[in-house]
Amino acid sequence: MKQSPQDKNLEAMLRSGKLAAGGFMGSDLRSSAEVISADAAALNALGYTAVQVAARMQELRDLARPWMGNWVQASAVLRVKSEDYKGFIVCPWPHAGRYEKRITTAERLDTGQSVSWTDLNIHLILEHGFFEGRDAFFRIDPEQFIKVVF
C-alpha cells in the first residue's frame, strides 16, 4: 500500500535503533497502525481505554517518584518503585518533547507478577495509543498490565 512520506518516516524511526536499542517494534512485521488497532481492540475487549491505562501509569509513577527507586505501597496488594537515569529520550513521532529515562515497576504481592513501563511509554499510550511491537523491550501488553495494575 502506498504510504505518505510522513508515514514512511515514522515506520523507519520506529524500527531503527536511533532512539531505543532494538527499536520500538522488535521483530514485529506489522505496521504501527496495525499494532495500535490490535492493542486498542484488546483493550476494548477488557473494558478499558488507552487514556485510562496511561492515567493509571502516571498515577503510580507520581506515587513512587519521590522515593527515588525504593519500593512504596500503592495498595494492600500492589507495590511500585520508580528509578530514573540521567539523559533523555525523544518520541519517535515528529513532535517536540523530551522524556526522562524513568522506569516504573509495579509488582503484585499476591500473584508475584510485575510490569514495567517508562515515561515514554506513558506518552506513547496517551497520545498515540502505541503499546510497542510484539517483542520490543519495553512493550506493554494490555492484558498483563491490566491484570497487575488495576
Add this chain to the structure above:
Amino acid sequence: MAELFISVLVISGIAAGLALLLVLSEKTFQNYGPCKIVINDKKELTVEGGKSLLASLKAEKIFLPSACGGRGTCGVCKCKVLDGAGPLLPTETPFLNPQEQKDNIRLSCQVKVKKGLSIEIPAALFDIRLYQARFAEATNLTYDTKRFRFQLVEPATMNFTAGHYVQIACPVYKKGIEEVSRAYSIASDPKDNRFIDLIVRRVPNGICTTWMFDYLKAGDAVELVGPYGEFRLSDTQSPMVFIAGGSGMAPFVSILHQMRNVGSTRKAEYFFGGNGVRDLYLHEQMAEFEKNLSAFKFVPVVCKPSPEDNWQGQTGLVTDAVRKNFTDLSGHEGYLCGSPGMIDASIKVLIGLGMSEKNIYYDKFS
C-alpha cells in the same frame, strides 16, 4: 536486421544521453562551491558547500554538541544563525519553540550550507576537540556501576576543568543498533590529563551503556569529544553542599581531586544517597579526601539498609538527610549531579532550607 540494430542503438543512445545530462546537472546543482561561514562576527571559515552546518563545522574542528550525531532526532545541536540559512524546515520545527524561532535559532544538523552564513556560538565551543582514545580498563564499583578508564592517544592530553563532561561516540556494536553519542562527566584528576575516567551506570536496554558494559574490550579505539559543560565550582569561598546518587559521583571525584591539588580549605559536605548499602562505592577514595581536605565531610546515606549490612550511617532518602542535617542554607551553595528525579527533589529541599536558587548548580543532561 538493420532495423533491430538501429532501434536498440537509438533508444540506448537517447537513454545514455539523458543519463549524462542528469549527471552533469547534478554536478552543477549540488555543487554549491566554497561558502564562507562567519562565526561571532570574528572568525571566518571557508567550507565546501552542500553539507549540513553541523558537519561543516565538525570538519573545521568546531564541535557543536549533538546527541544523535546529526540525524535530527535530539534537538541538542541548536545554533543561532543570523543570516543565510534559508527558510525554517519542517524537520526543525518540532524542536524549536516560538521564542527560539524568533531569535533565529536553528538546528545545525538540518541547515544546509549553500551560501555564506553568519552564525553565533558560545566562545567555549572553540576549545572542544575530537580525541582518539583507547579503552584501558573498567573497575567494578557496584552491581550496576563501573569506572571506565580511557587512555588518550591523539591529542595525547586533555585540559579540562573539574566538572566538565565528554561525549563518547557509541559505534554500531550489534544488529539493531545505530551510532549515538552520550555525555558522561569526567571523574579523573584534572592533573592526570593523559587519561579520562568515566563513571557509568547501566541503563536497562540502554544503547551506550550496554556497549560499554558488555562489548567494550581492552585496547578498543574510542572517540571522545570535549570537554563540555558549565558545571564547576564557583569562585567564592561559600560553604558547599554536594548531593549525588548513582553515577552522579563522577564530577565530584574530579572536583575533590582539584580541591586537593590547590589545597582548598573551603567547607564542603557531600551527601551521597543509595537505596541499599550495595549502591554505595569509592568509600576508600572518599576517606582519603576527608583526610587530605580539612573542611570536607563525606556523608553516605542509605534509604533502606538491611539488618545484615549493619549500617551505622544516616538512613532515609538523601534529601531527607540533607533536611535533617541543616536548618539554614542561605549562605551555602549547592552542587547536584544524578538522575533528574533526584536533582528535582534536591532543589526543592535546598530552596526550602533557604538556599538561593542562583547558588544551586547542576548538570541534568536533559
Add this chain to the structure above:
Amino acid sequence: MILFPSGSISSEVWLAVVTCFAAVFTQNILLSYFLGMCSFVAVSKEIKTAVGLGAAVVLVMTCTTVLNWMAYWWVLVPLKLEFYQFILFIIIIAAFVQFLEMVLDRYSPSLYLALGIFLPLITVNCAILGAVLWMVIRGYSLIVSTGFGFGCGVGWMMAIVAMAGIRQRLDESKIPAGLRGPAITLIIAGIMALAFVGFTGVLQ
C-alpha cells in the same frame, strides 16, 4: 510532420489557445478523464503544498509534451520506430522529473521536503503520460501540443487546488470516521466532476 499544418503561425497559435482552454475546462484531464488521481487524493490536504505540486505538474506536463513531441516526430517516426513510444516517453518524463527534483532541492528545499515522495511520483502520474499519448493520437502540431500540455497541467493544478481549498474548509466539519481522508476526497472529486460536466458544449 511539418510545424505549421494549418498554414500560418497565427492560426496555429489560436488553435493552441482553444485546445488549452478545452484541456482546462471541458476536457479536464482529472475531472473528466480521471487521470492522475493518486497524487491528487494524497497531496490535496493543504493549499500551499497543492499549489507547489500543481505548479510542478504544469512545468513537467508542458516541457515533457514538447520534448516528447520532438522525440516522436523527429526521431521515432523518421526511423519507423513508433512502437517504442511508451518506453521513450517514460524515459524522457523520468529524466525531466529527476532534473526538476535537483532544481527544487537547490532552490526551494522547503517545498522539496513538503512534496516528499510525491515529486518523483510525478513520473508515474498517468496524467502526464496520458496527455503525451493524446497529443500523438490526435496528431497535434508543436505549438498546439505546447498549448495542450500547458492546458492539461493548469487543469490538473486547478482541480487539486480547488480540492485543497475544499478539504481545508472541511477540517471544521464533522465527517463520519469511516469517510475521513481518501473516501470523502473521492466523493468530492465526483461532485466536482459533475460540476465540470456543465462546461460541455462551451467549445465547438
